[in-house]
Amino acid sequence: MGHVMTVTTLSSRELNHDVSSAKKAAKKGPVIITDRGKPSHVLLTYEEFQRLSGSRQSLVDGLSMPGLSEIDFMPTRVEIKTRGVDLS
Template identity: 45%
Template sequence: MGMTTISSRDFNQGASRAKKAARNGPVYITERGKPTHVLMTIEDFHRSQGKTPRSLLATLAQPGEAADFEFEPGKLGQIMKPADLD
């Protein structure tokens, strides 16, 4: 995983380059030579937070207790309301 440092001025002029660089690791954005912000992909962010978002399909495909969870959908009347055509 690489690390890139760019100035805030360069970031403002080339945000797409910074986003591409973030695919290889965090991009440190500096102001007056001091790091002030970090740009990273959402996947890297979730990993750094210890979160691994999964789809419903991936959750249901888990064998054993991992797929055992409560699911109580709301009543249809609470989700949808009849259209008022008057």
């Protein structure tokens, strides 16, 4: 079976009064925030935002993360063989 997603709708007033409930609801699916009865914003978990936006950290971002200096990482050396090309 597929993933069941719950969509929650809250007014901006409801959001302001109970942010923690909105955050809990966002774990189950998008939370649509309305302003004067019209959808204006969507609250998502950061994980879901990354999945939807296709955001990926760059290698530089990943390597600059705190705590990585303690990890021993020795990549294996790759040898790439080249061959001559006749351009005549």
